[in-house]
Amino acid sequence: MADVKKVATRQSYGEALVELAAEHDDFVVLDADLAAATQTGKFKAAYPDRFFDAGIAEQDLMGLAAGIATTGRVAFASTFAMFAAGRAFEVVRNSIGYPHLNVKIGATHAGISVGEDGATHQCNEDIALMRTIPGMTVVVPADDVEAKAAVRAAYETDGPMYLRFGRLAVPVFNDPETYEFELGRGIVLREGTDVTIVACGLMVQAALEAADTLAERGVSAEVINIHTIKPLDEELVRASAHKTGRVVTAEEHSVIGGLGDAVLAALAESPVPTRKLGVNDVFGESGPAVDLLHKYNLDAAGIIREVEALLA
The missing domain is CATH 3.40.50.920 (Rossmann fold)
Incomplete structure (x- = not known):
């Protein structure tokens, strides 16, 4: 596997947002003081007027994203999975899920592969939590190609969506020239x-x-x-x-x-x-x-x- 290209899907997330922004100006990206880790810093550097940092206040992050979504824009709210699904669950449920707003949650650093950050940051419960929210779409991309396609599909799909990304670089096995992504289709x-x-x-x-x-x-x-x-x-x-x-x-x-x-x-x-x-x-x-x-x-x-x- 040494010669196989490896990319962390959190990196794919940041790059996909920049690529998408070159085509569409009706979405914004938000983060909670983790832009370097979530890779949304790439978007911030390219489109600073469309980037908002809520600070270390994940509930406020989700509330801000919800408010922006009510104006007709698409909001990508980004932070670690533990904070997006865990700390901010009530706000996600009541302020995003209940009114079925067009907020896309970019949750990075999910699962055991967060590694040295340990148990407090290794969110192994987020899929279960997000599945319980009525109308919430839950997507877990497998590689770089799929992750970028999922971000584009999220933008093109109305309603709340939870996108789960990882910290660890993983093999890229899908061919970007032939890969086709369709929500809800295995x-x-x-x-x-x-x-x-x-x-x-x-x-x-x-x-x-x-x-x-x-x-x-x-x-x-x-x-x-x-x-x-x-x-x-x-x-x-x-x-x-x-x-x-x-x-x-x-x-x-x-x-x-x-x-x-x-x-x-x-x-x-x-x-x-x-x-x-x-x-x-x-x-x-x-x-x-x-x-x-x-x-x-x-x-x-x-x-x-x-x-x-x-x-x-």
Whole structure:
């Protein structure tokens, strides 16, 4: 993997905003004193008159974004996932979700891969929180190409949206010349017959690596990239599950309330044997991101173990 291009999706977010601003002047970007980390500093440098810093006051950030959205502009509110989904949840629910305003929440530094910042900043609960808000779209891009496409789709789609980005640089596997992004539509990256692996975010690349190893062991794995957790592509999930007869979900998020639970809900009326891979109802810890992902089984080896346990 040394020769594979790697980009953190938070970087993709900052670059996509600048690219989009060259085409449209009806949106603004807001941050909470984290522009360097969230990468919105790129937008601030290029379009200072359209950038607003709310300071270390995430509830105010969301309220300000909501107010701007009522004027007809699109507002991208940016901060760490822990603060966007956690600290500001009530404001997001009541001031953005309830009136169904055109605010896009750019939540960076999500999951265990935040690394050395530790448990207080490793938000593994945000997908679950945002899924509960009526009308909130939840998107978890898997690489640079997908993240940039998701930002554009967010601008073009009316209503509140939660965009989840990571700190860790991850492999770019989508081709920008051919990739097509559609909200609410999963993507079959590899067809298989023995098991379906449904993944999001950085776990998509891990799922592809796992599928390669499983193929060497005689197991045919179908890999689905679910970039939109809500609304979930239930039709695709059901079709693949009934085709292979087994499902493993993989996410850099708590096993409670995230992708795994969304998939199980979709399969409730016609279930198949399913295992959820994620953070097992524990807090994270400080350490190098890659080492933490391995320790918490959030890698190809972890997916392989879940698949083999299910097959057994």
